[in-house]
């Protein structure tokens with residue numbers, strides 16, 4: 001059913017239970033946002049599902065008759081509520097009067113992820129399991145790559161349809177391809193973009209050149225797609241065979257990832273913690289977002305990227321809440337630019353550019369300028385190990401690297417400087433790009449994400465940027481230096497915070 005064209009929910013509909021104070025100064029009772037969101041979801045039970053959010057990956061389109069359930073294969077969007085893929089799967093199951101199942105396929109490795117990111121994910125999934133059990137939805141954790149374990153599960157359990165979400169990186173796209181090959185031909189396989197506000201394939205059917213070219217396309221579609229979410233409800237049909245409780249210890253032991261990179265304390269995994277972080281952002285940091293988001297010494301950013309990356313919170317929910325409760329002034333628009341336009345541009349790039357993680361994926365002008373300057377003498381050359389251990393002559397860079405290793409994050413502004421310096425200090429742009437991606441994806445809690453590929457490609461290969469005045473090593477790629485950082489924020493203060501921390 002095509003969606004009704006509506007006003008974005010942030011601009012209409014249910015008034016928030018508690019309106020924020022002007023300027024966000026007065027503190028509201030903790031938990032106000034979760035209560036507000038629960039009321040909104042319940043009030044929107046009849047919200048239609050916009051079928052432009054889905055596409056069939058199979059020839060078959062009708063739920064297999066005589067089957068025993070509908071399955072949502074959860075991959076990127078690891079949450080129960082505010083998840084269009086699960087909302088769709090539940091509606092399908094209700095229409096067909098079938099039980100509803102959710103499964104997650106735990107592959108022993110995922111790209112560069114270590115136990116830091118995998119632990120965050122598994123602890124988030126524990127919350128998913130609990131929430132599913134309160135809603136009569138069967139949650140299954142399958143150990144192994146989806147292509148190997150999912151088709152057999154579908155056959156054994158006689159599932160009549162499989163719904164999944166959308167993750168435009170090569171490996172998860174391959175998983176979806178493998179599952180498609182293994183599924184019985186009469187079981188429909190449906191993909192829902194539950195991560196983007198405007199589904200990636202609706203926003204654009206090609207690689208967009210820059211934020212400038214995609215912004216208008218997305219903005220035009222927001223009235224249709226930036227709608228409130230209906231509640232995922234207690235499922236009316238109970239499964240004849242219940243899912244076994246997950247053996248989380250076994251799941252942990254099945255991981256074949258580096259366990260030397262510790263988990264971090266500042267980000268608690270799960271959708272509940274994500275909502276609390278969103279609440280604190282709206283109450284305490286959002287008002288400073290426009291003016292101070294490029295200052296690593298200020299708390300002005302949302303800090304939401306770990307939860308957004310693992311789908312423990314929906315970007316659409318975040319944007320709805322920010323619009324609904326945010327202060328007057330430029331911060332709300334500035335935030336929407338990052339959380340919608342820039343984030344969805346990253347998915348667009350990775351989906352439409354098969355070389356999203358190598359220099360060959362850059363524009364021709366950028367590849368040429370990098371080639372022209374490949375042999376320029378570098379002011380310093382550092383090995384990957386020296387970089388990893390924050391042993392460079394640049395204290396600001398070292399401070400950013402120490403923050404990355406210790407806290408699993410780097411401030412958004414410093415991330416650009418950090419990656420550009422790697423270009424300056426490595427023998428070739430190819431090595432610079434692979435080193436930046438390795439460090440980012442190994443240590444950052446939000447790593448292994450389209451945003452990271454695009455962030456590194458922007459910094460080193462000029463993706464979504466333009467050519468600048470030519471200079472050594474960088475060619476026409478935008479340059480950043482220490483003096484420029486000093487003009488923007490108190491660099492020594494940031495260095496003092498991290499440079500004394502031992503790695």
Ligand SMILES: Cc1cc2nc3c(=O)[nH]c(=O)nc-3n(C[C@H](O)[C@H](O)[C@H](O)COP(=O)(O)OP(=O)(O)OC[C@H]3O[C@@H](n4cnc5c(N)ncnc54)[C@H](O)[C@@H]3O)c2cc1C
Nearest residue numbers: 301302303304305338339342343412419446447451452455
């Ligand atoms: C070299 C480099 C590497 C990066 N690696 C990652 C990564 O691995 N994972 C990741 O999620 N982001 C990455 N980014 C993008 C951006 O820096 C982070 O999303 C942001 O710093 C996360 O902090 P926040 O949630 O407080 O952001 P906020 O400023 O509060 O923004 C809210 C959300 O908007 C999105 N967003 C913000 N800035 C960007 C951007 N420039 N491009 C795309 N989306 C954006 C993110 O989902 C973010 O969580 C990288 C950027 C660079 C330059």
